[in-house]
Amino acid sequence: MCAGPVREWVDLGRQPVSNAFLMPEEVDSETFFRLAVGICADCTMVQQLEPMPTDNMFRPDYPYRSSTSAGLCSHFEEVAHLLRDTELTGVDDLVVEIGSNDGIMLRRLSAAGVRHLGVDPSAGAAAAAAASGVRVRVDFFDERSAAEILATDGPAKVIFSANTVSHVADIDTVFRGVDRLLTADGIFVFEDRYVSDIVEYAYFDQIYDEHFYLFAVRSVDAMVARLGFELVDVERIPIHGGSVRYTVARPGSRERRPSVARMVDEEARYGIGEHETYLRFGRQIERIRTDLVALLTDLRDAGRRVVGYGATSKSATVTNYCGIGPDLVPFICDTTPEKQGRLSPGAHIPVRPYAAFSDPYPDYALLLAWNHAEEIMAKERQFVEQGGRWILYAPHVRIV
């Protein structure tokens, strides 16, 4: 990102494409890569060392749908309100969302009559968004598509993106597109997982192919400055196990809020950017691997039934890093139809419909969608009332 020296931080081994759920006949042609991340000694940017080509990841049948989570629905409803109340105040203001998925955020602005356009390379997700009244362009967001949008729709007052910017290895193309499309006084707002939380809570499964960069405030501040913008505000948000909302503007067009300097200071005090912090993280996740495999092996040997809950992208990292296959977790249940009847990437654990979870309830459920733990545990009260227990693994392995 800044030409500083990048030092390897953690190697999670041979990993598959995290969202590539397989039909049994596809097992032999599966794509793998080495999942390792490094940190820049100068700007603290954490990045993967061997990128997976994006056309392998965001295919037309890309199965992730944001709206399956009630928690995310309410989060993006708040975002839509916030943008409408503070930025999209003119009748003709345009908002463009990069990676609009199934329209979870834009459909609320669409319903309010706000001029909008979603840009998303996955045709399936875009079709779901269009069905809810959202205008979508099936495309990657870059300088080329931004120029075309500018020609047809005019400049955007707000460009928004959630959990997408860090996916693009060649991030310059995204910012050149923003530069093309954004009004002089507009803002580019993006949300992403926070590396400080990942390190603090050993959320190693936040590292998977799609998350090419793991952002800190200091690293984003340096990055956007190099790309011709200014980071003017940051805010911590409690989704996906800890995220940050970054507000970026053209230099000098907005007042820089004290939140930026405050969080950069916090990161320095916490040791983000210091090698020892990452060595500690490496030791902690090795311990998780040992403990989790031991627990699952003991439960299996004792004749207990364990199922996985949530065939998330994160679960690809956990199962493949720990070497957990169908012998330890016979199946994973998931509500997404596109994943059901398939095998999980790399580990080849069958994915079954959500109904399989309670038919009958297992003794233990490995919570692979832990970023929605509160919502899931409230929904599955009956599982616990019947004697079921959750297995969690970060920041340490435990049964609750």
Ligand SMILES: [Zn+2]
């Ligand atoms: Zn750097």
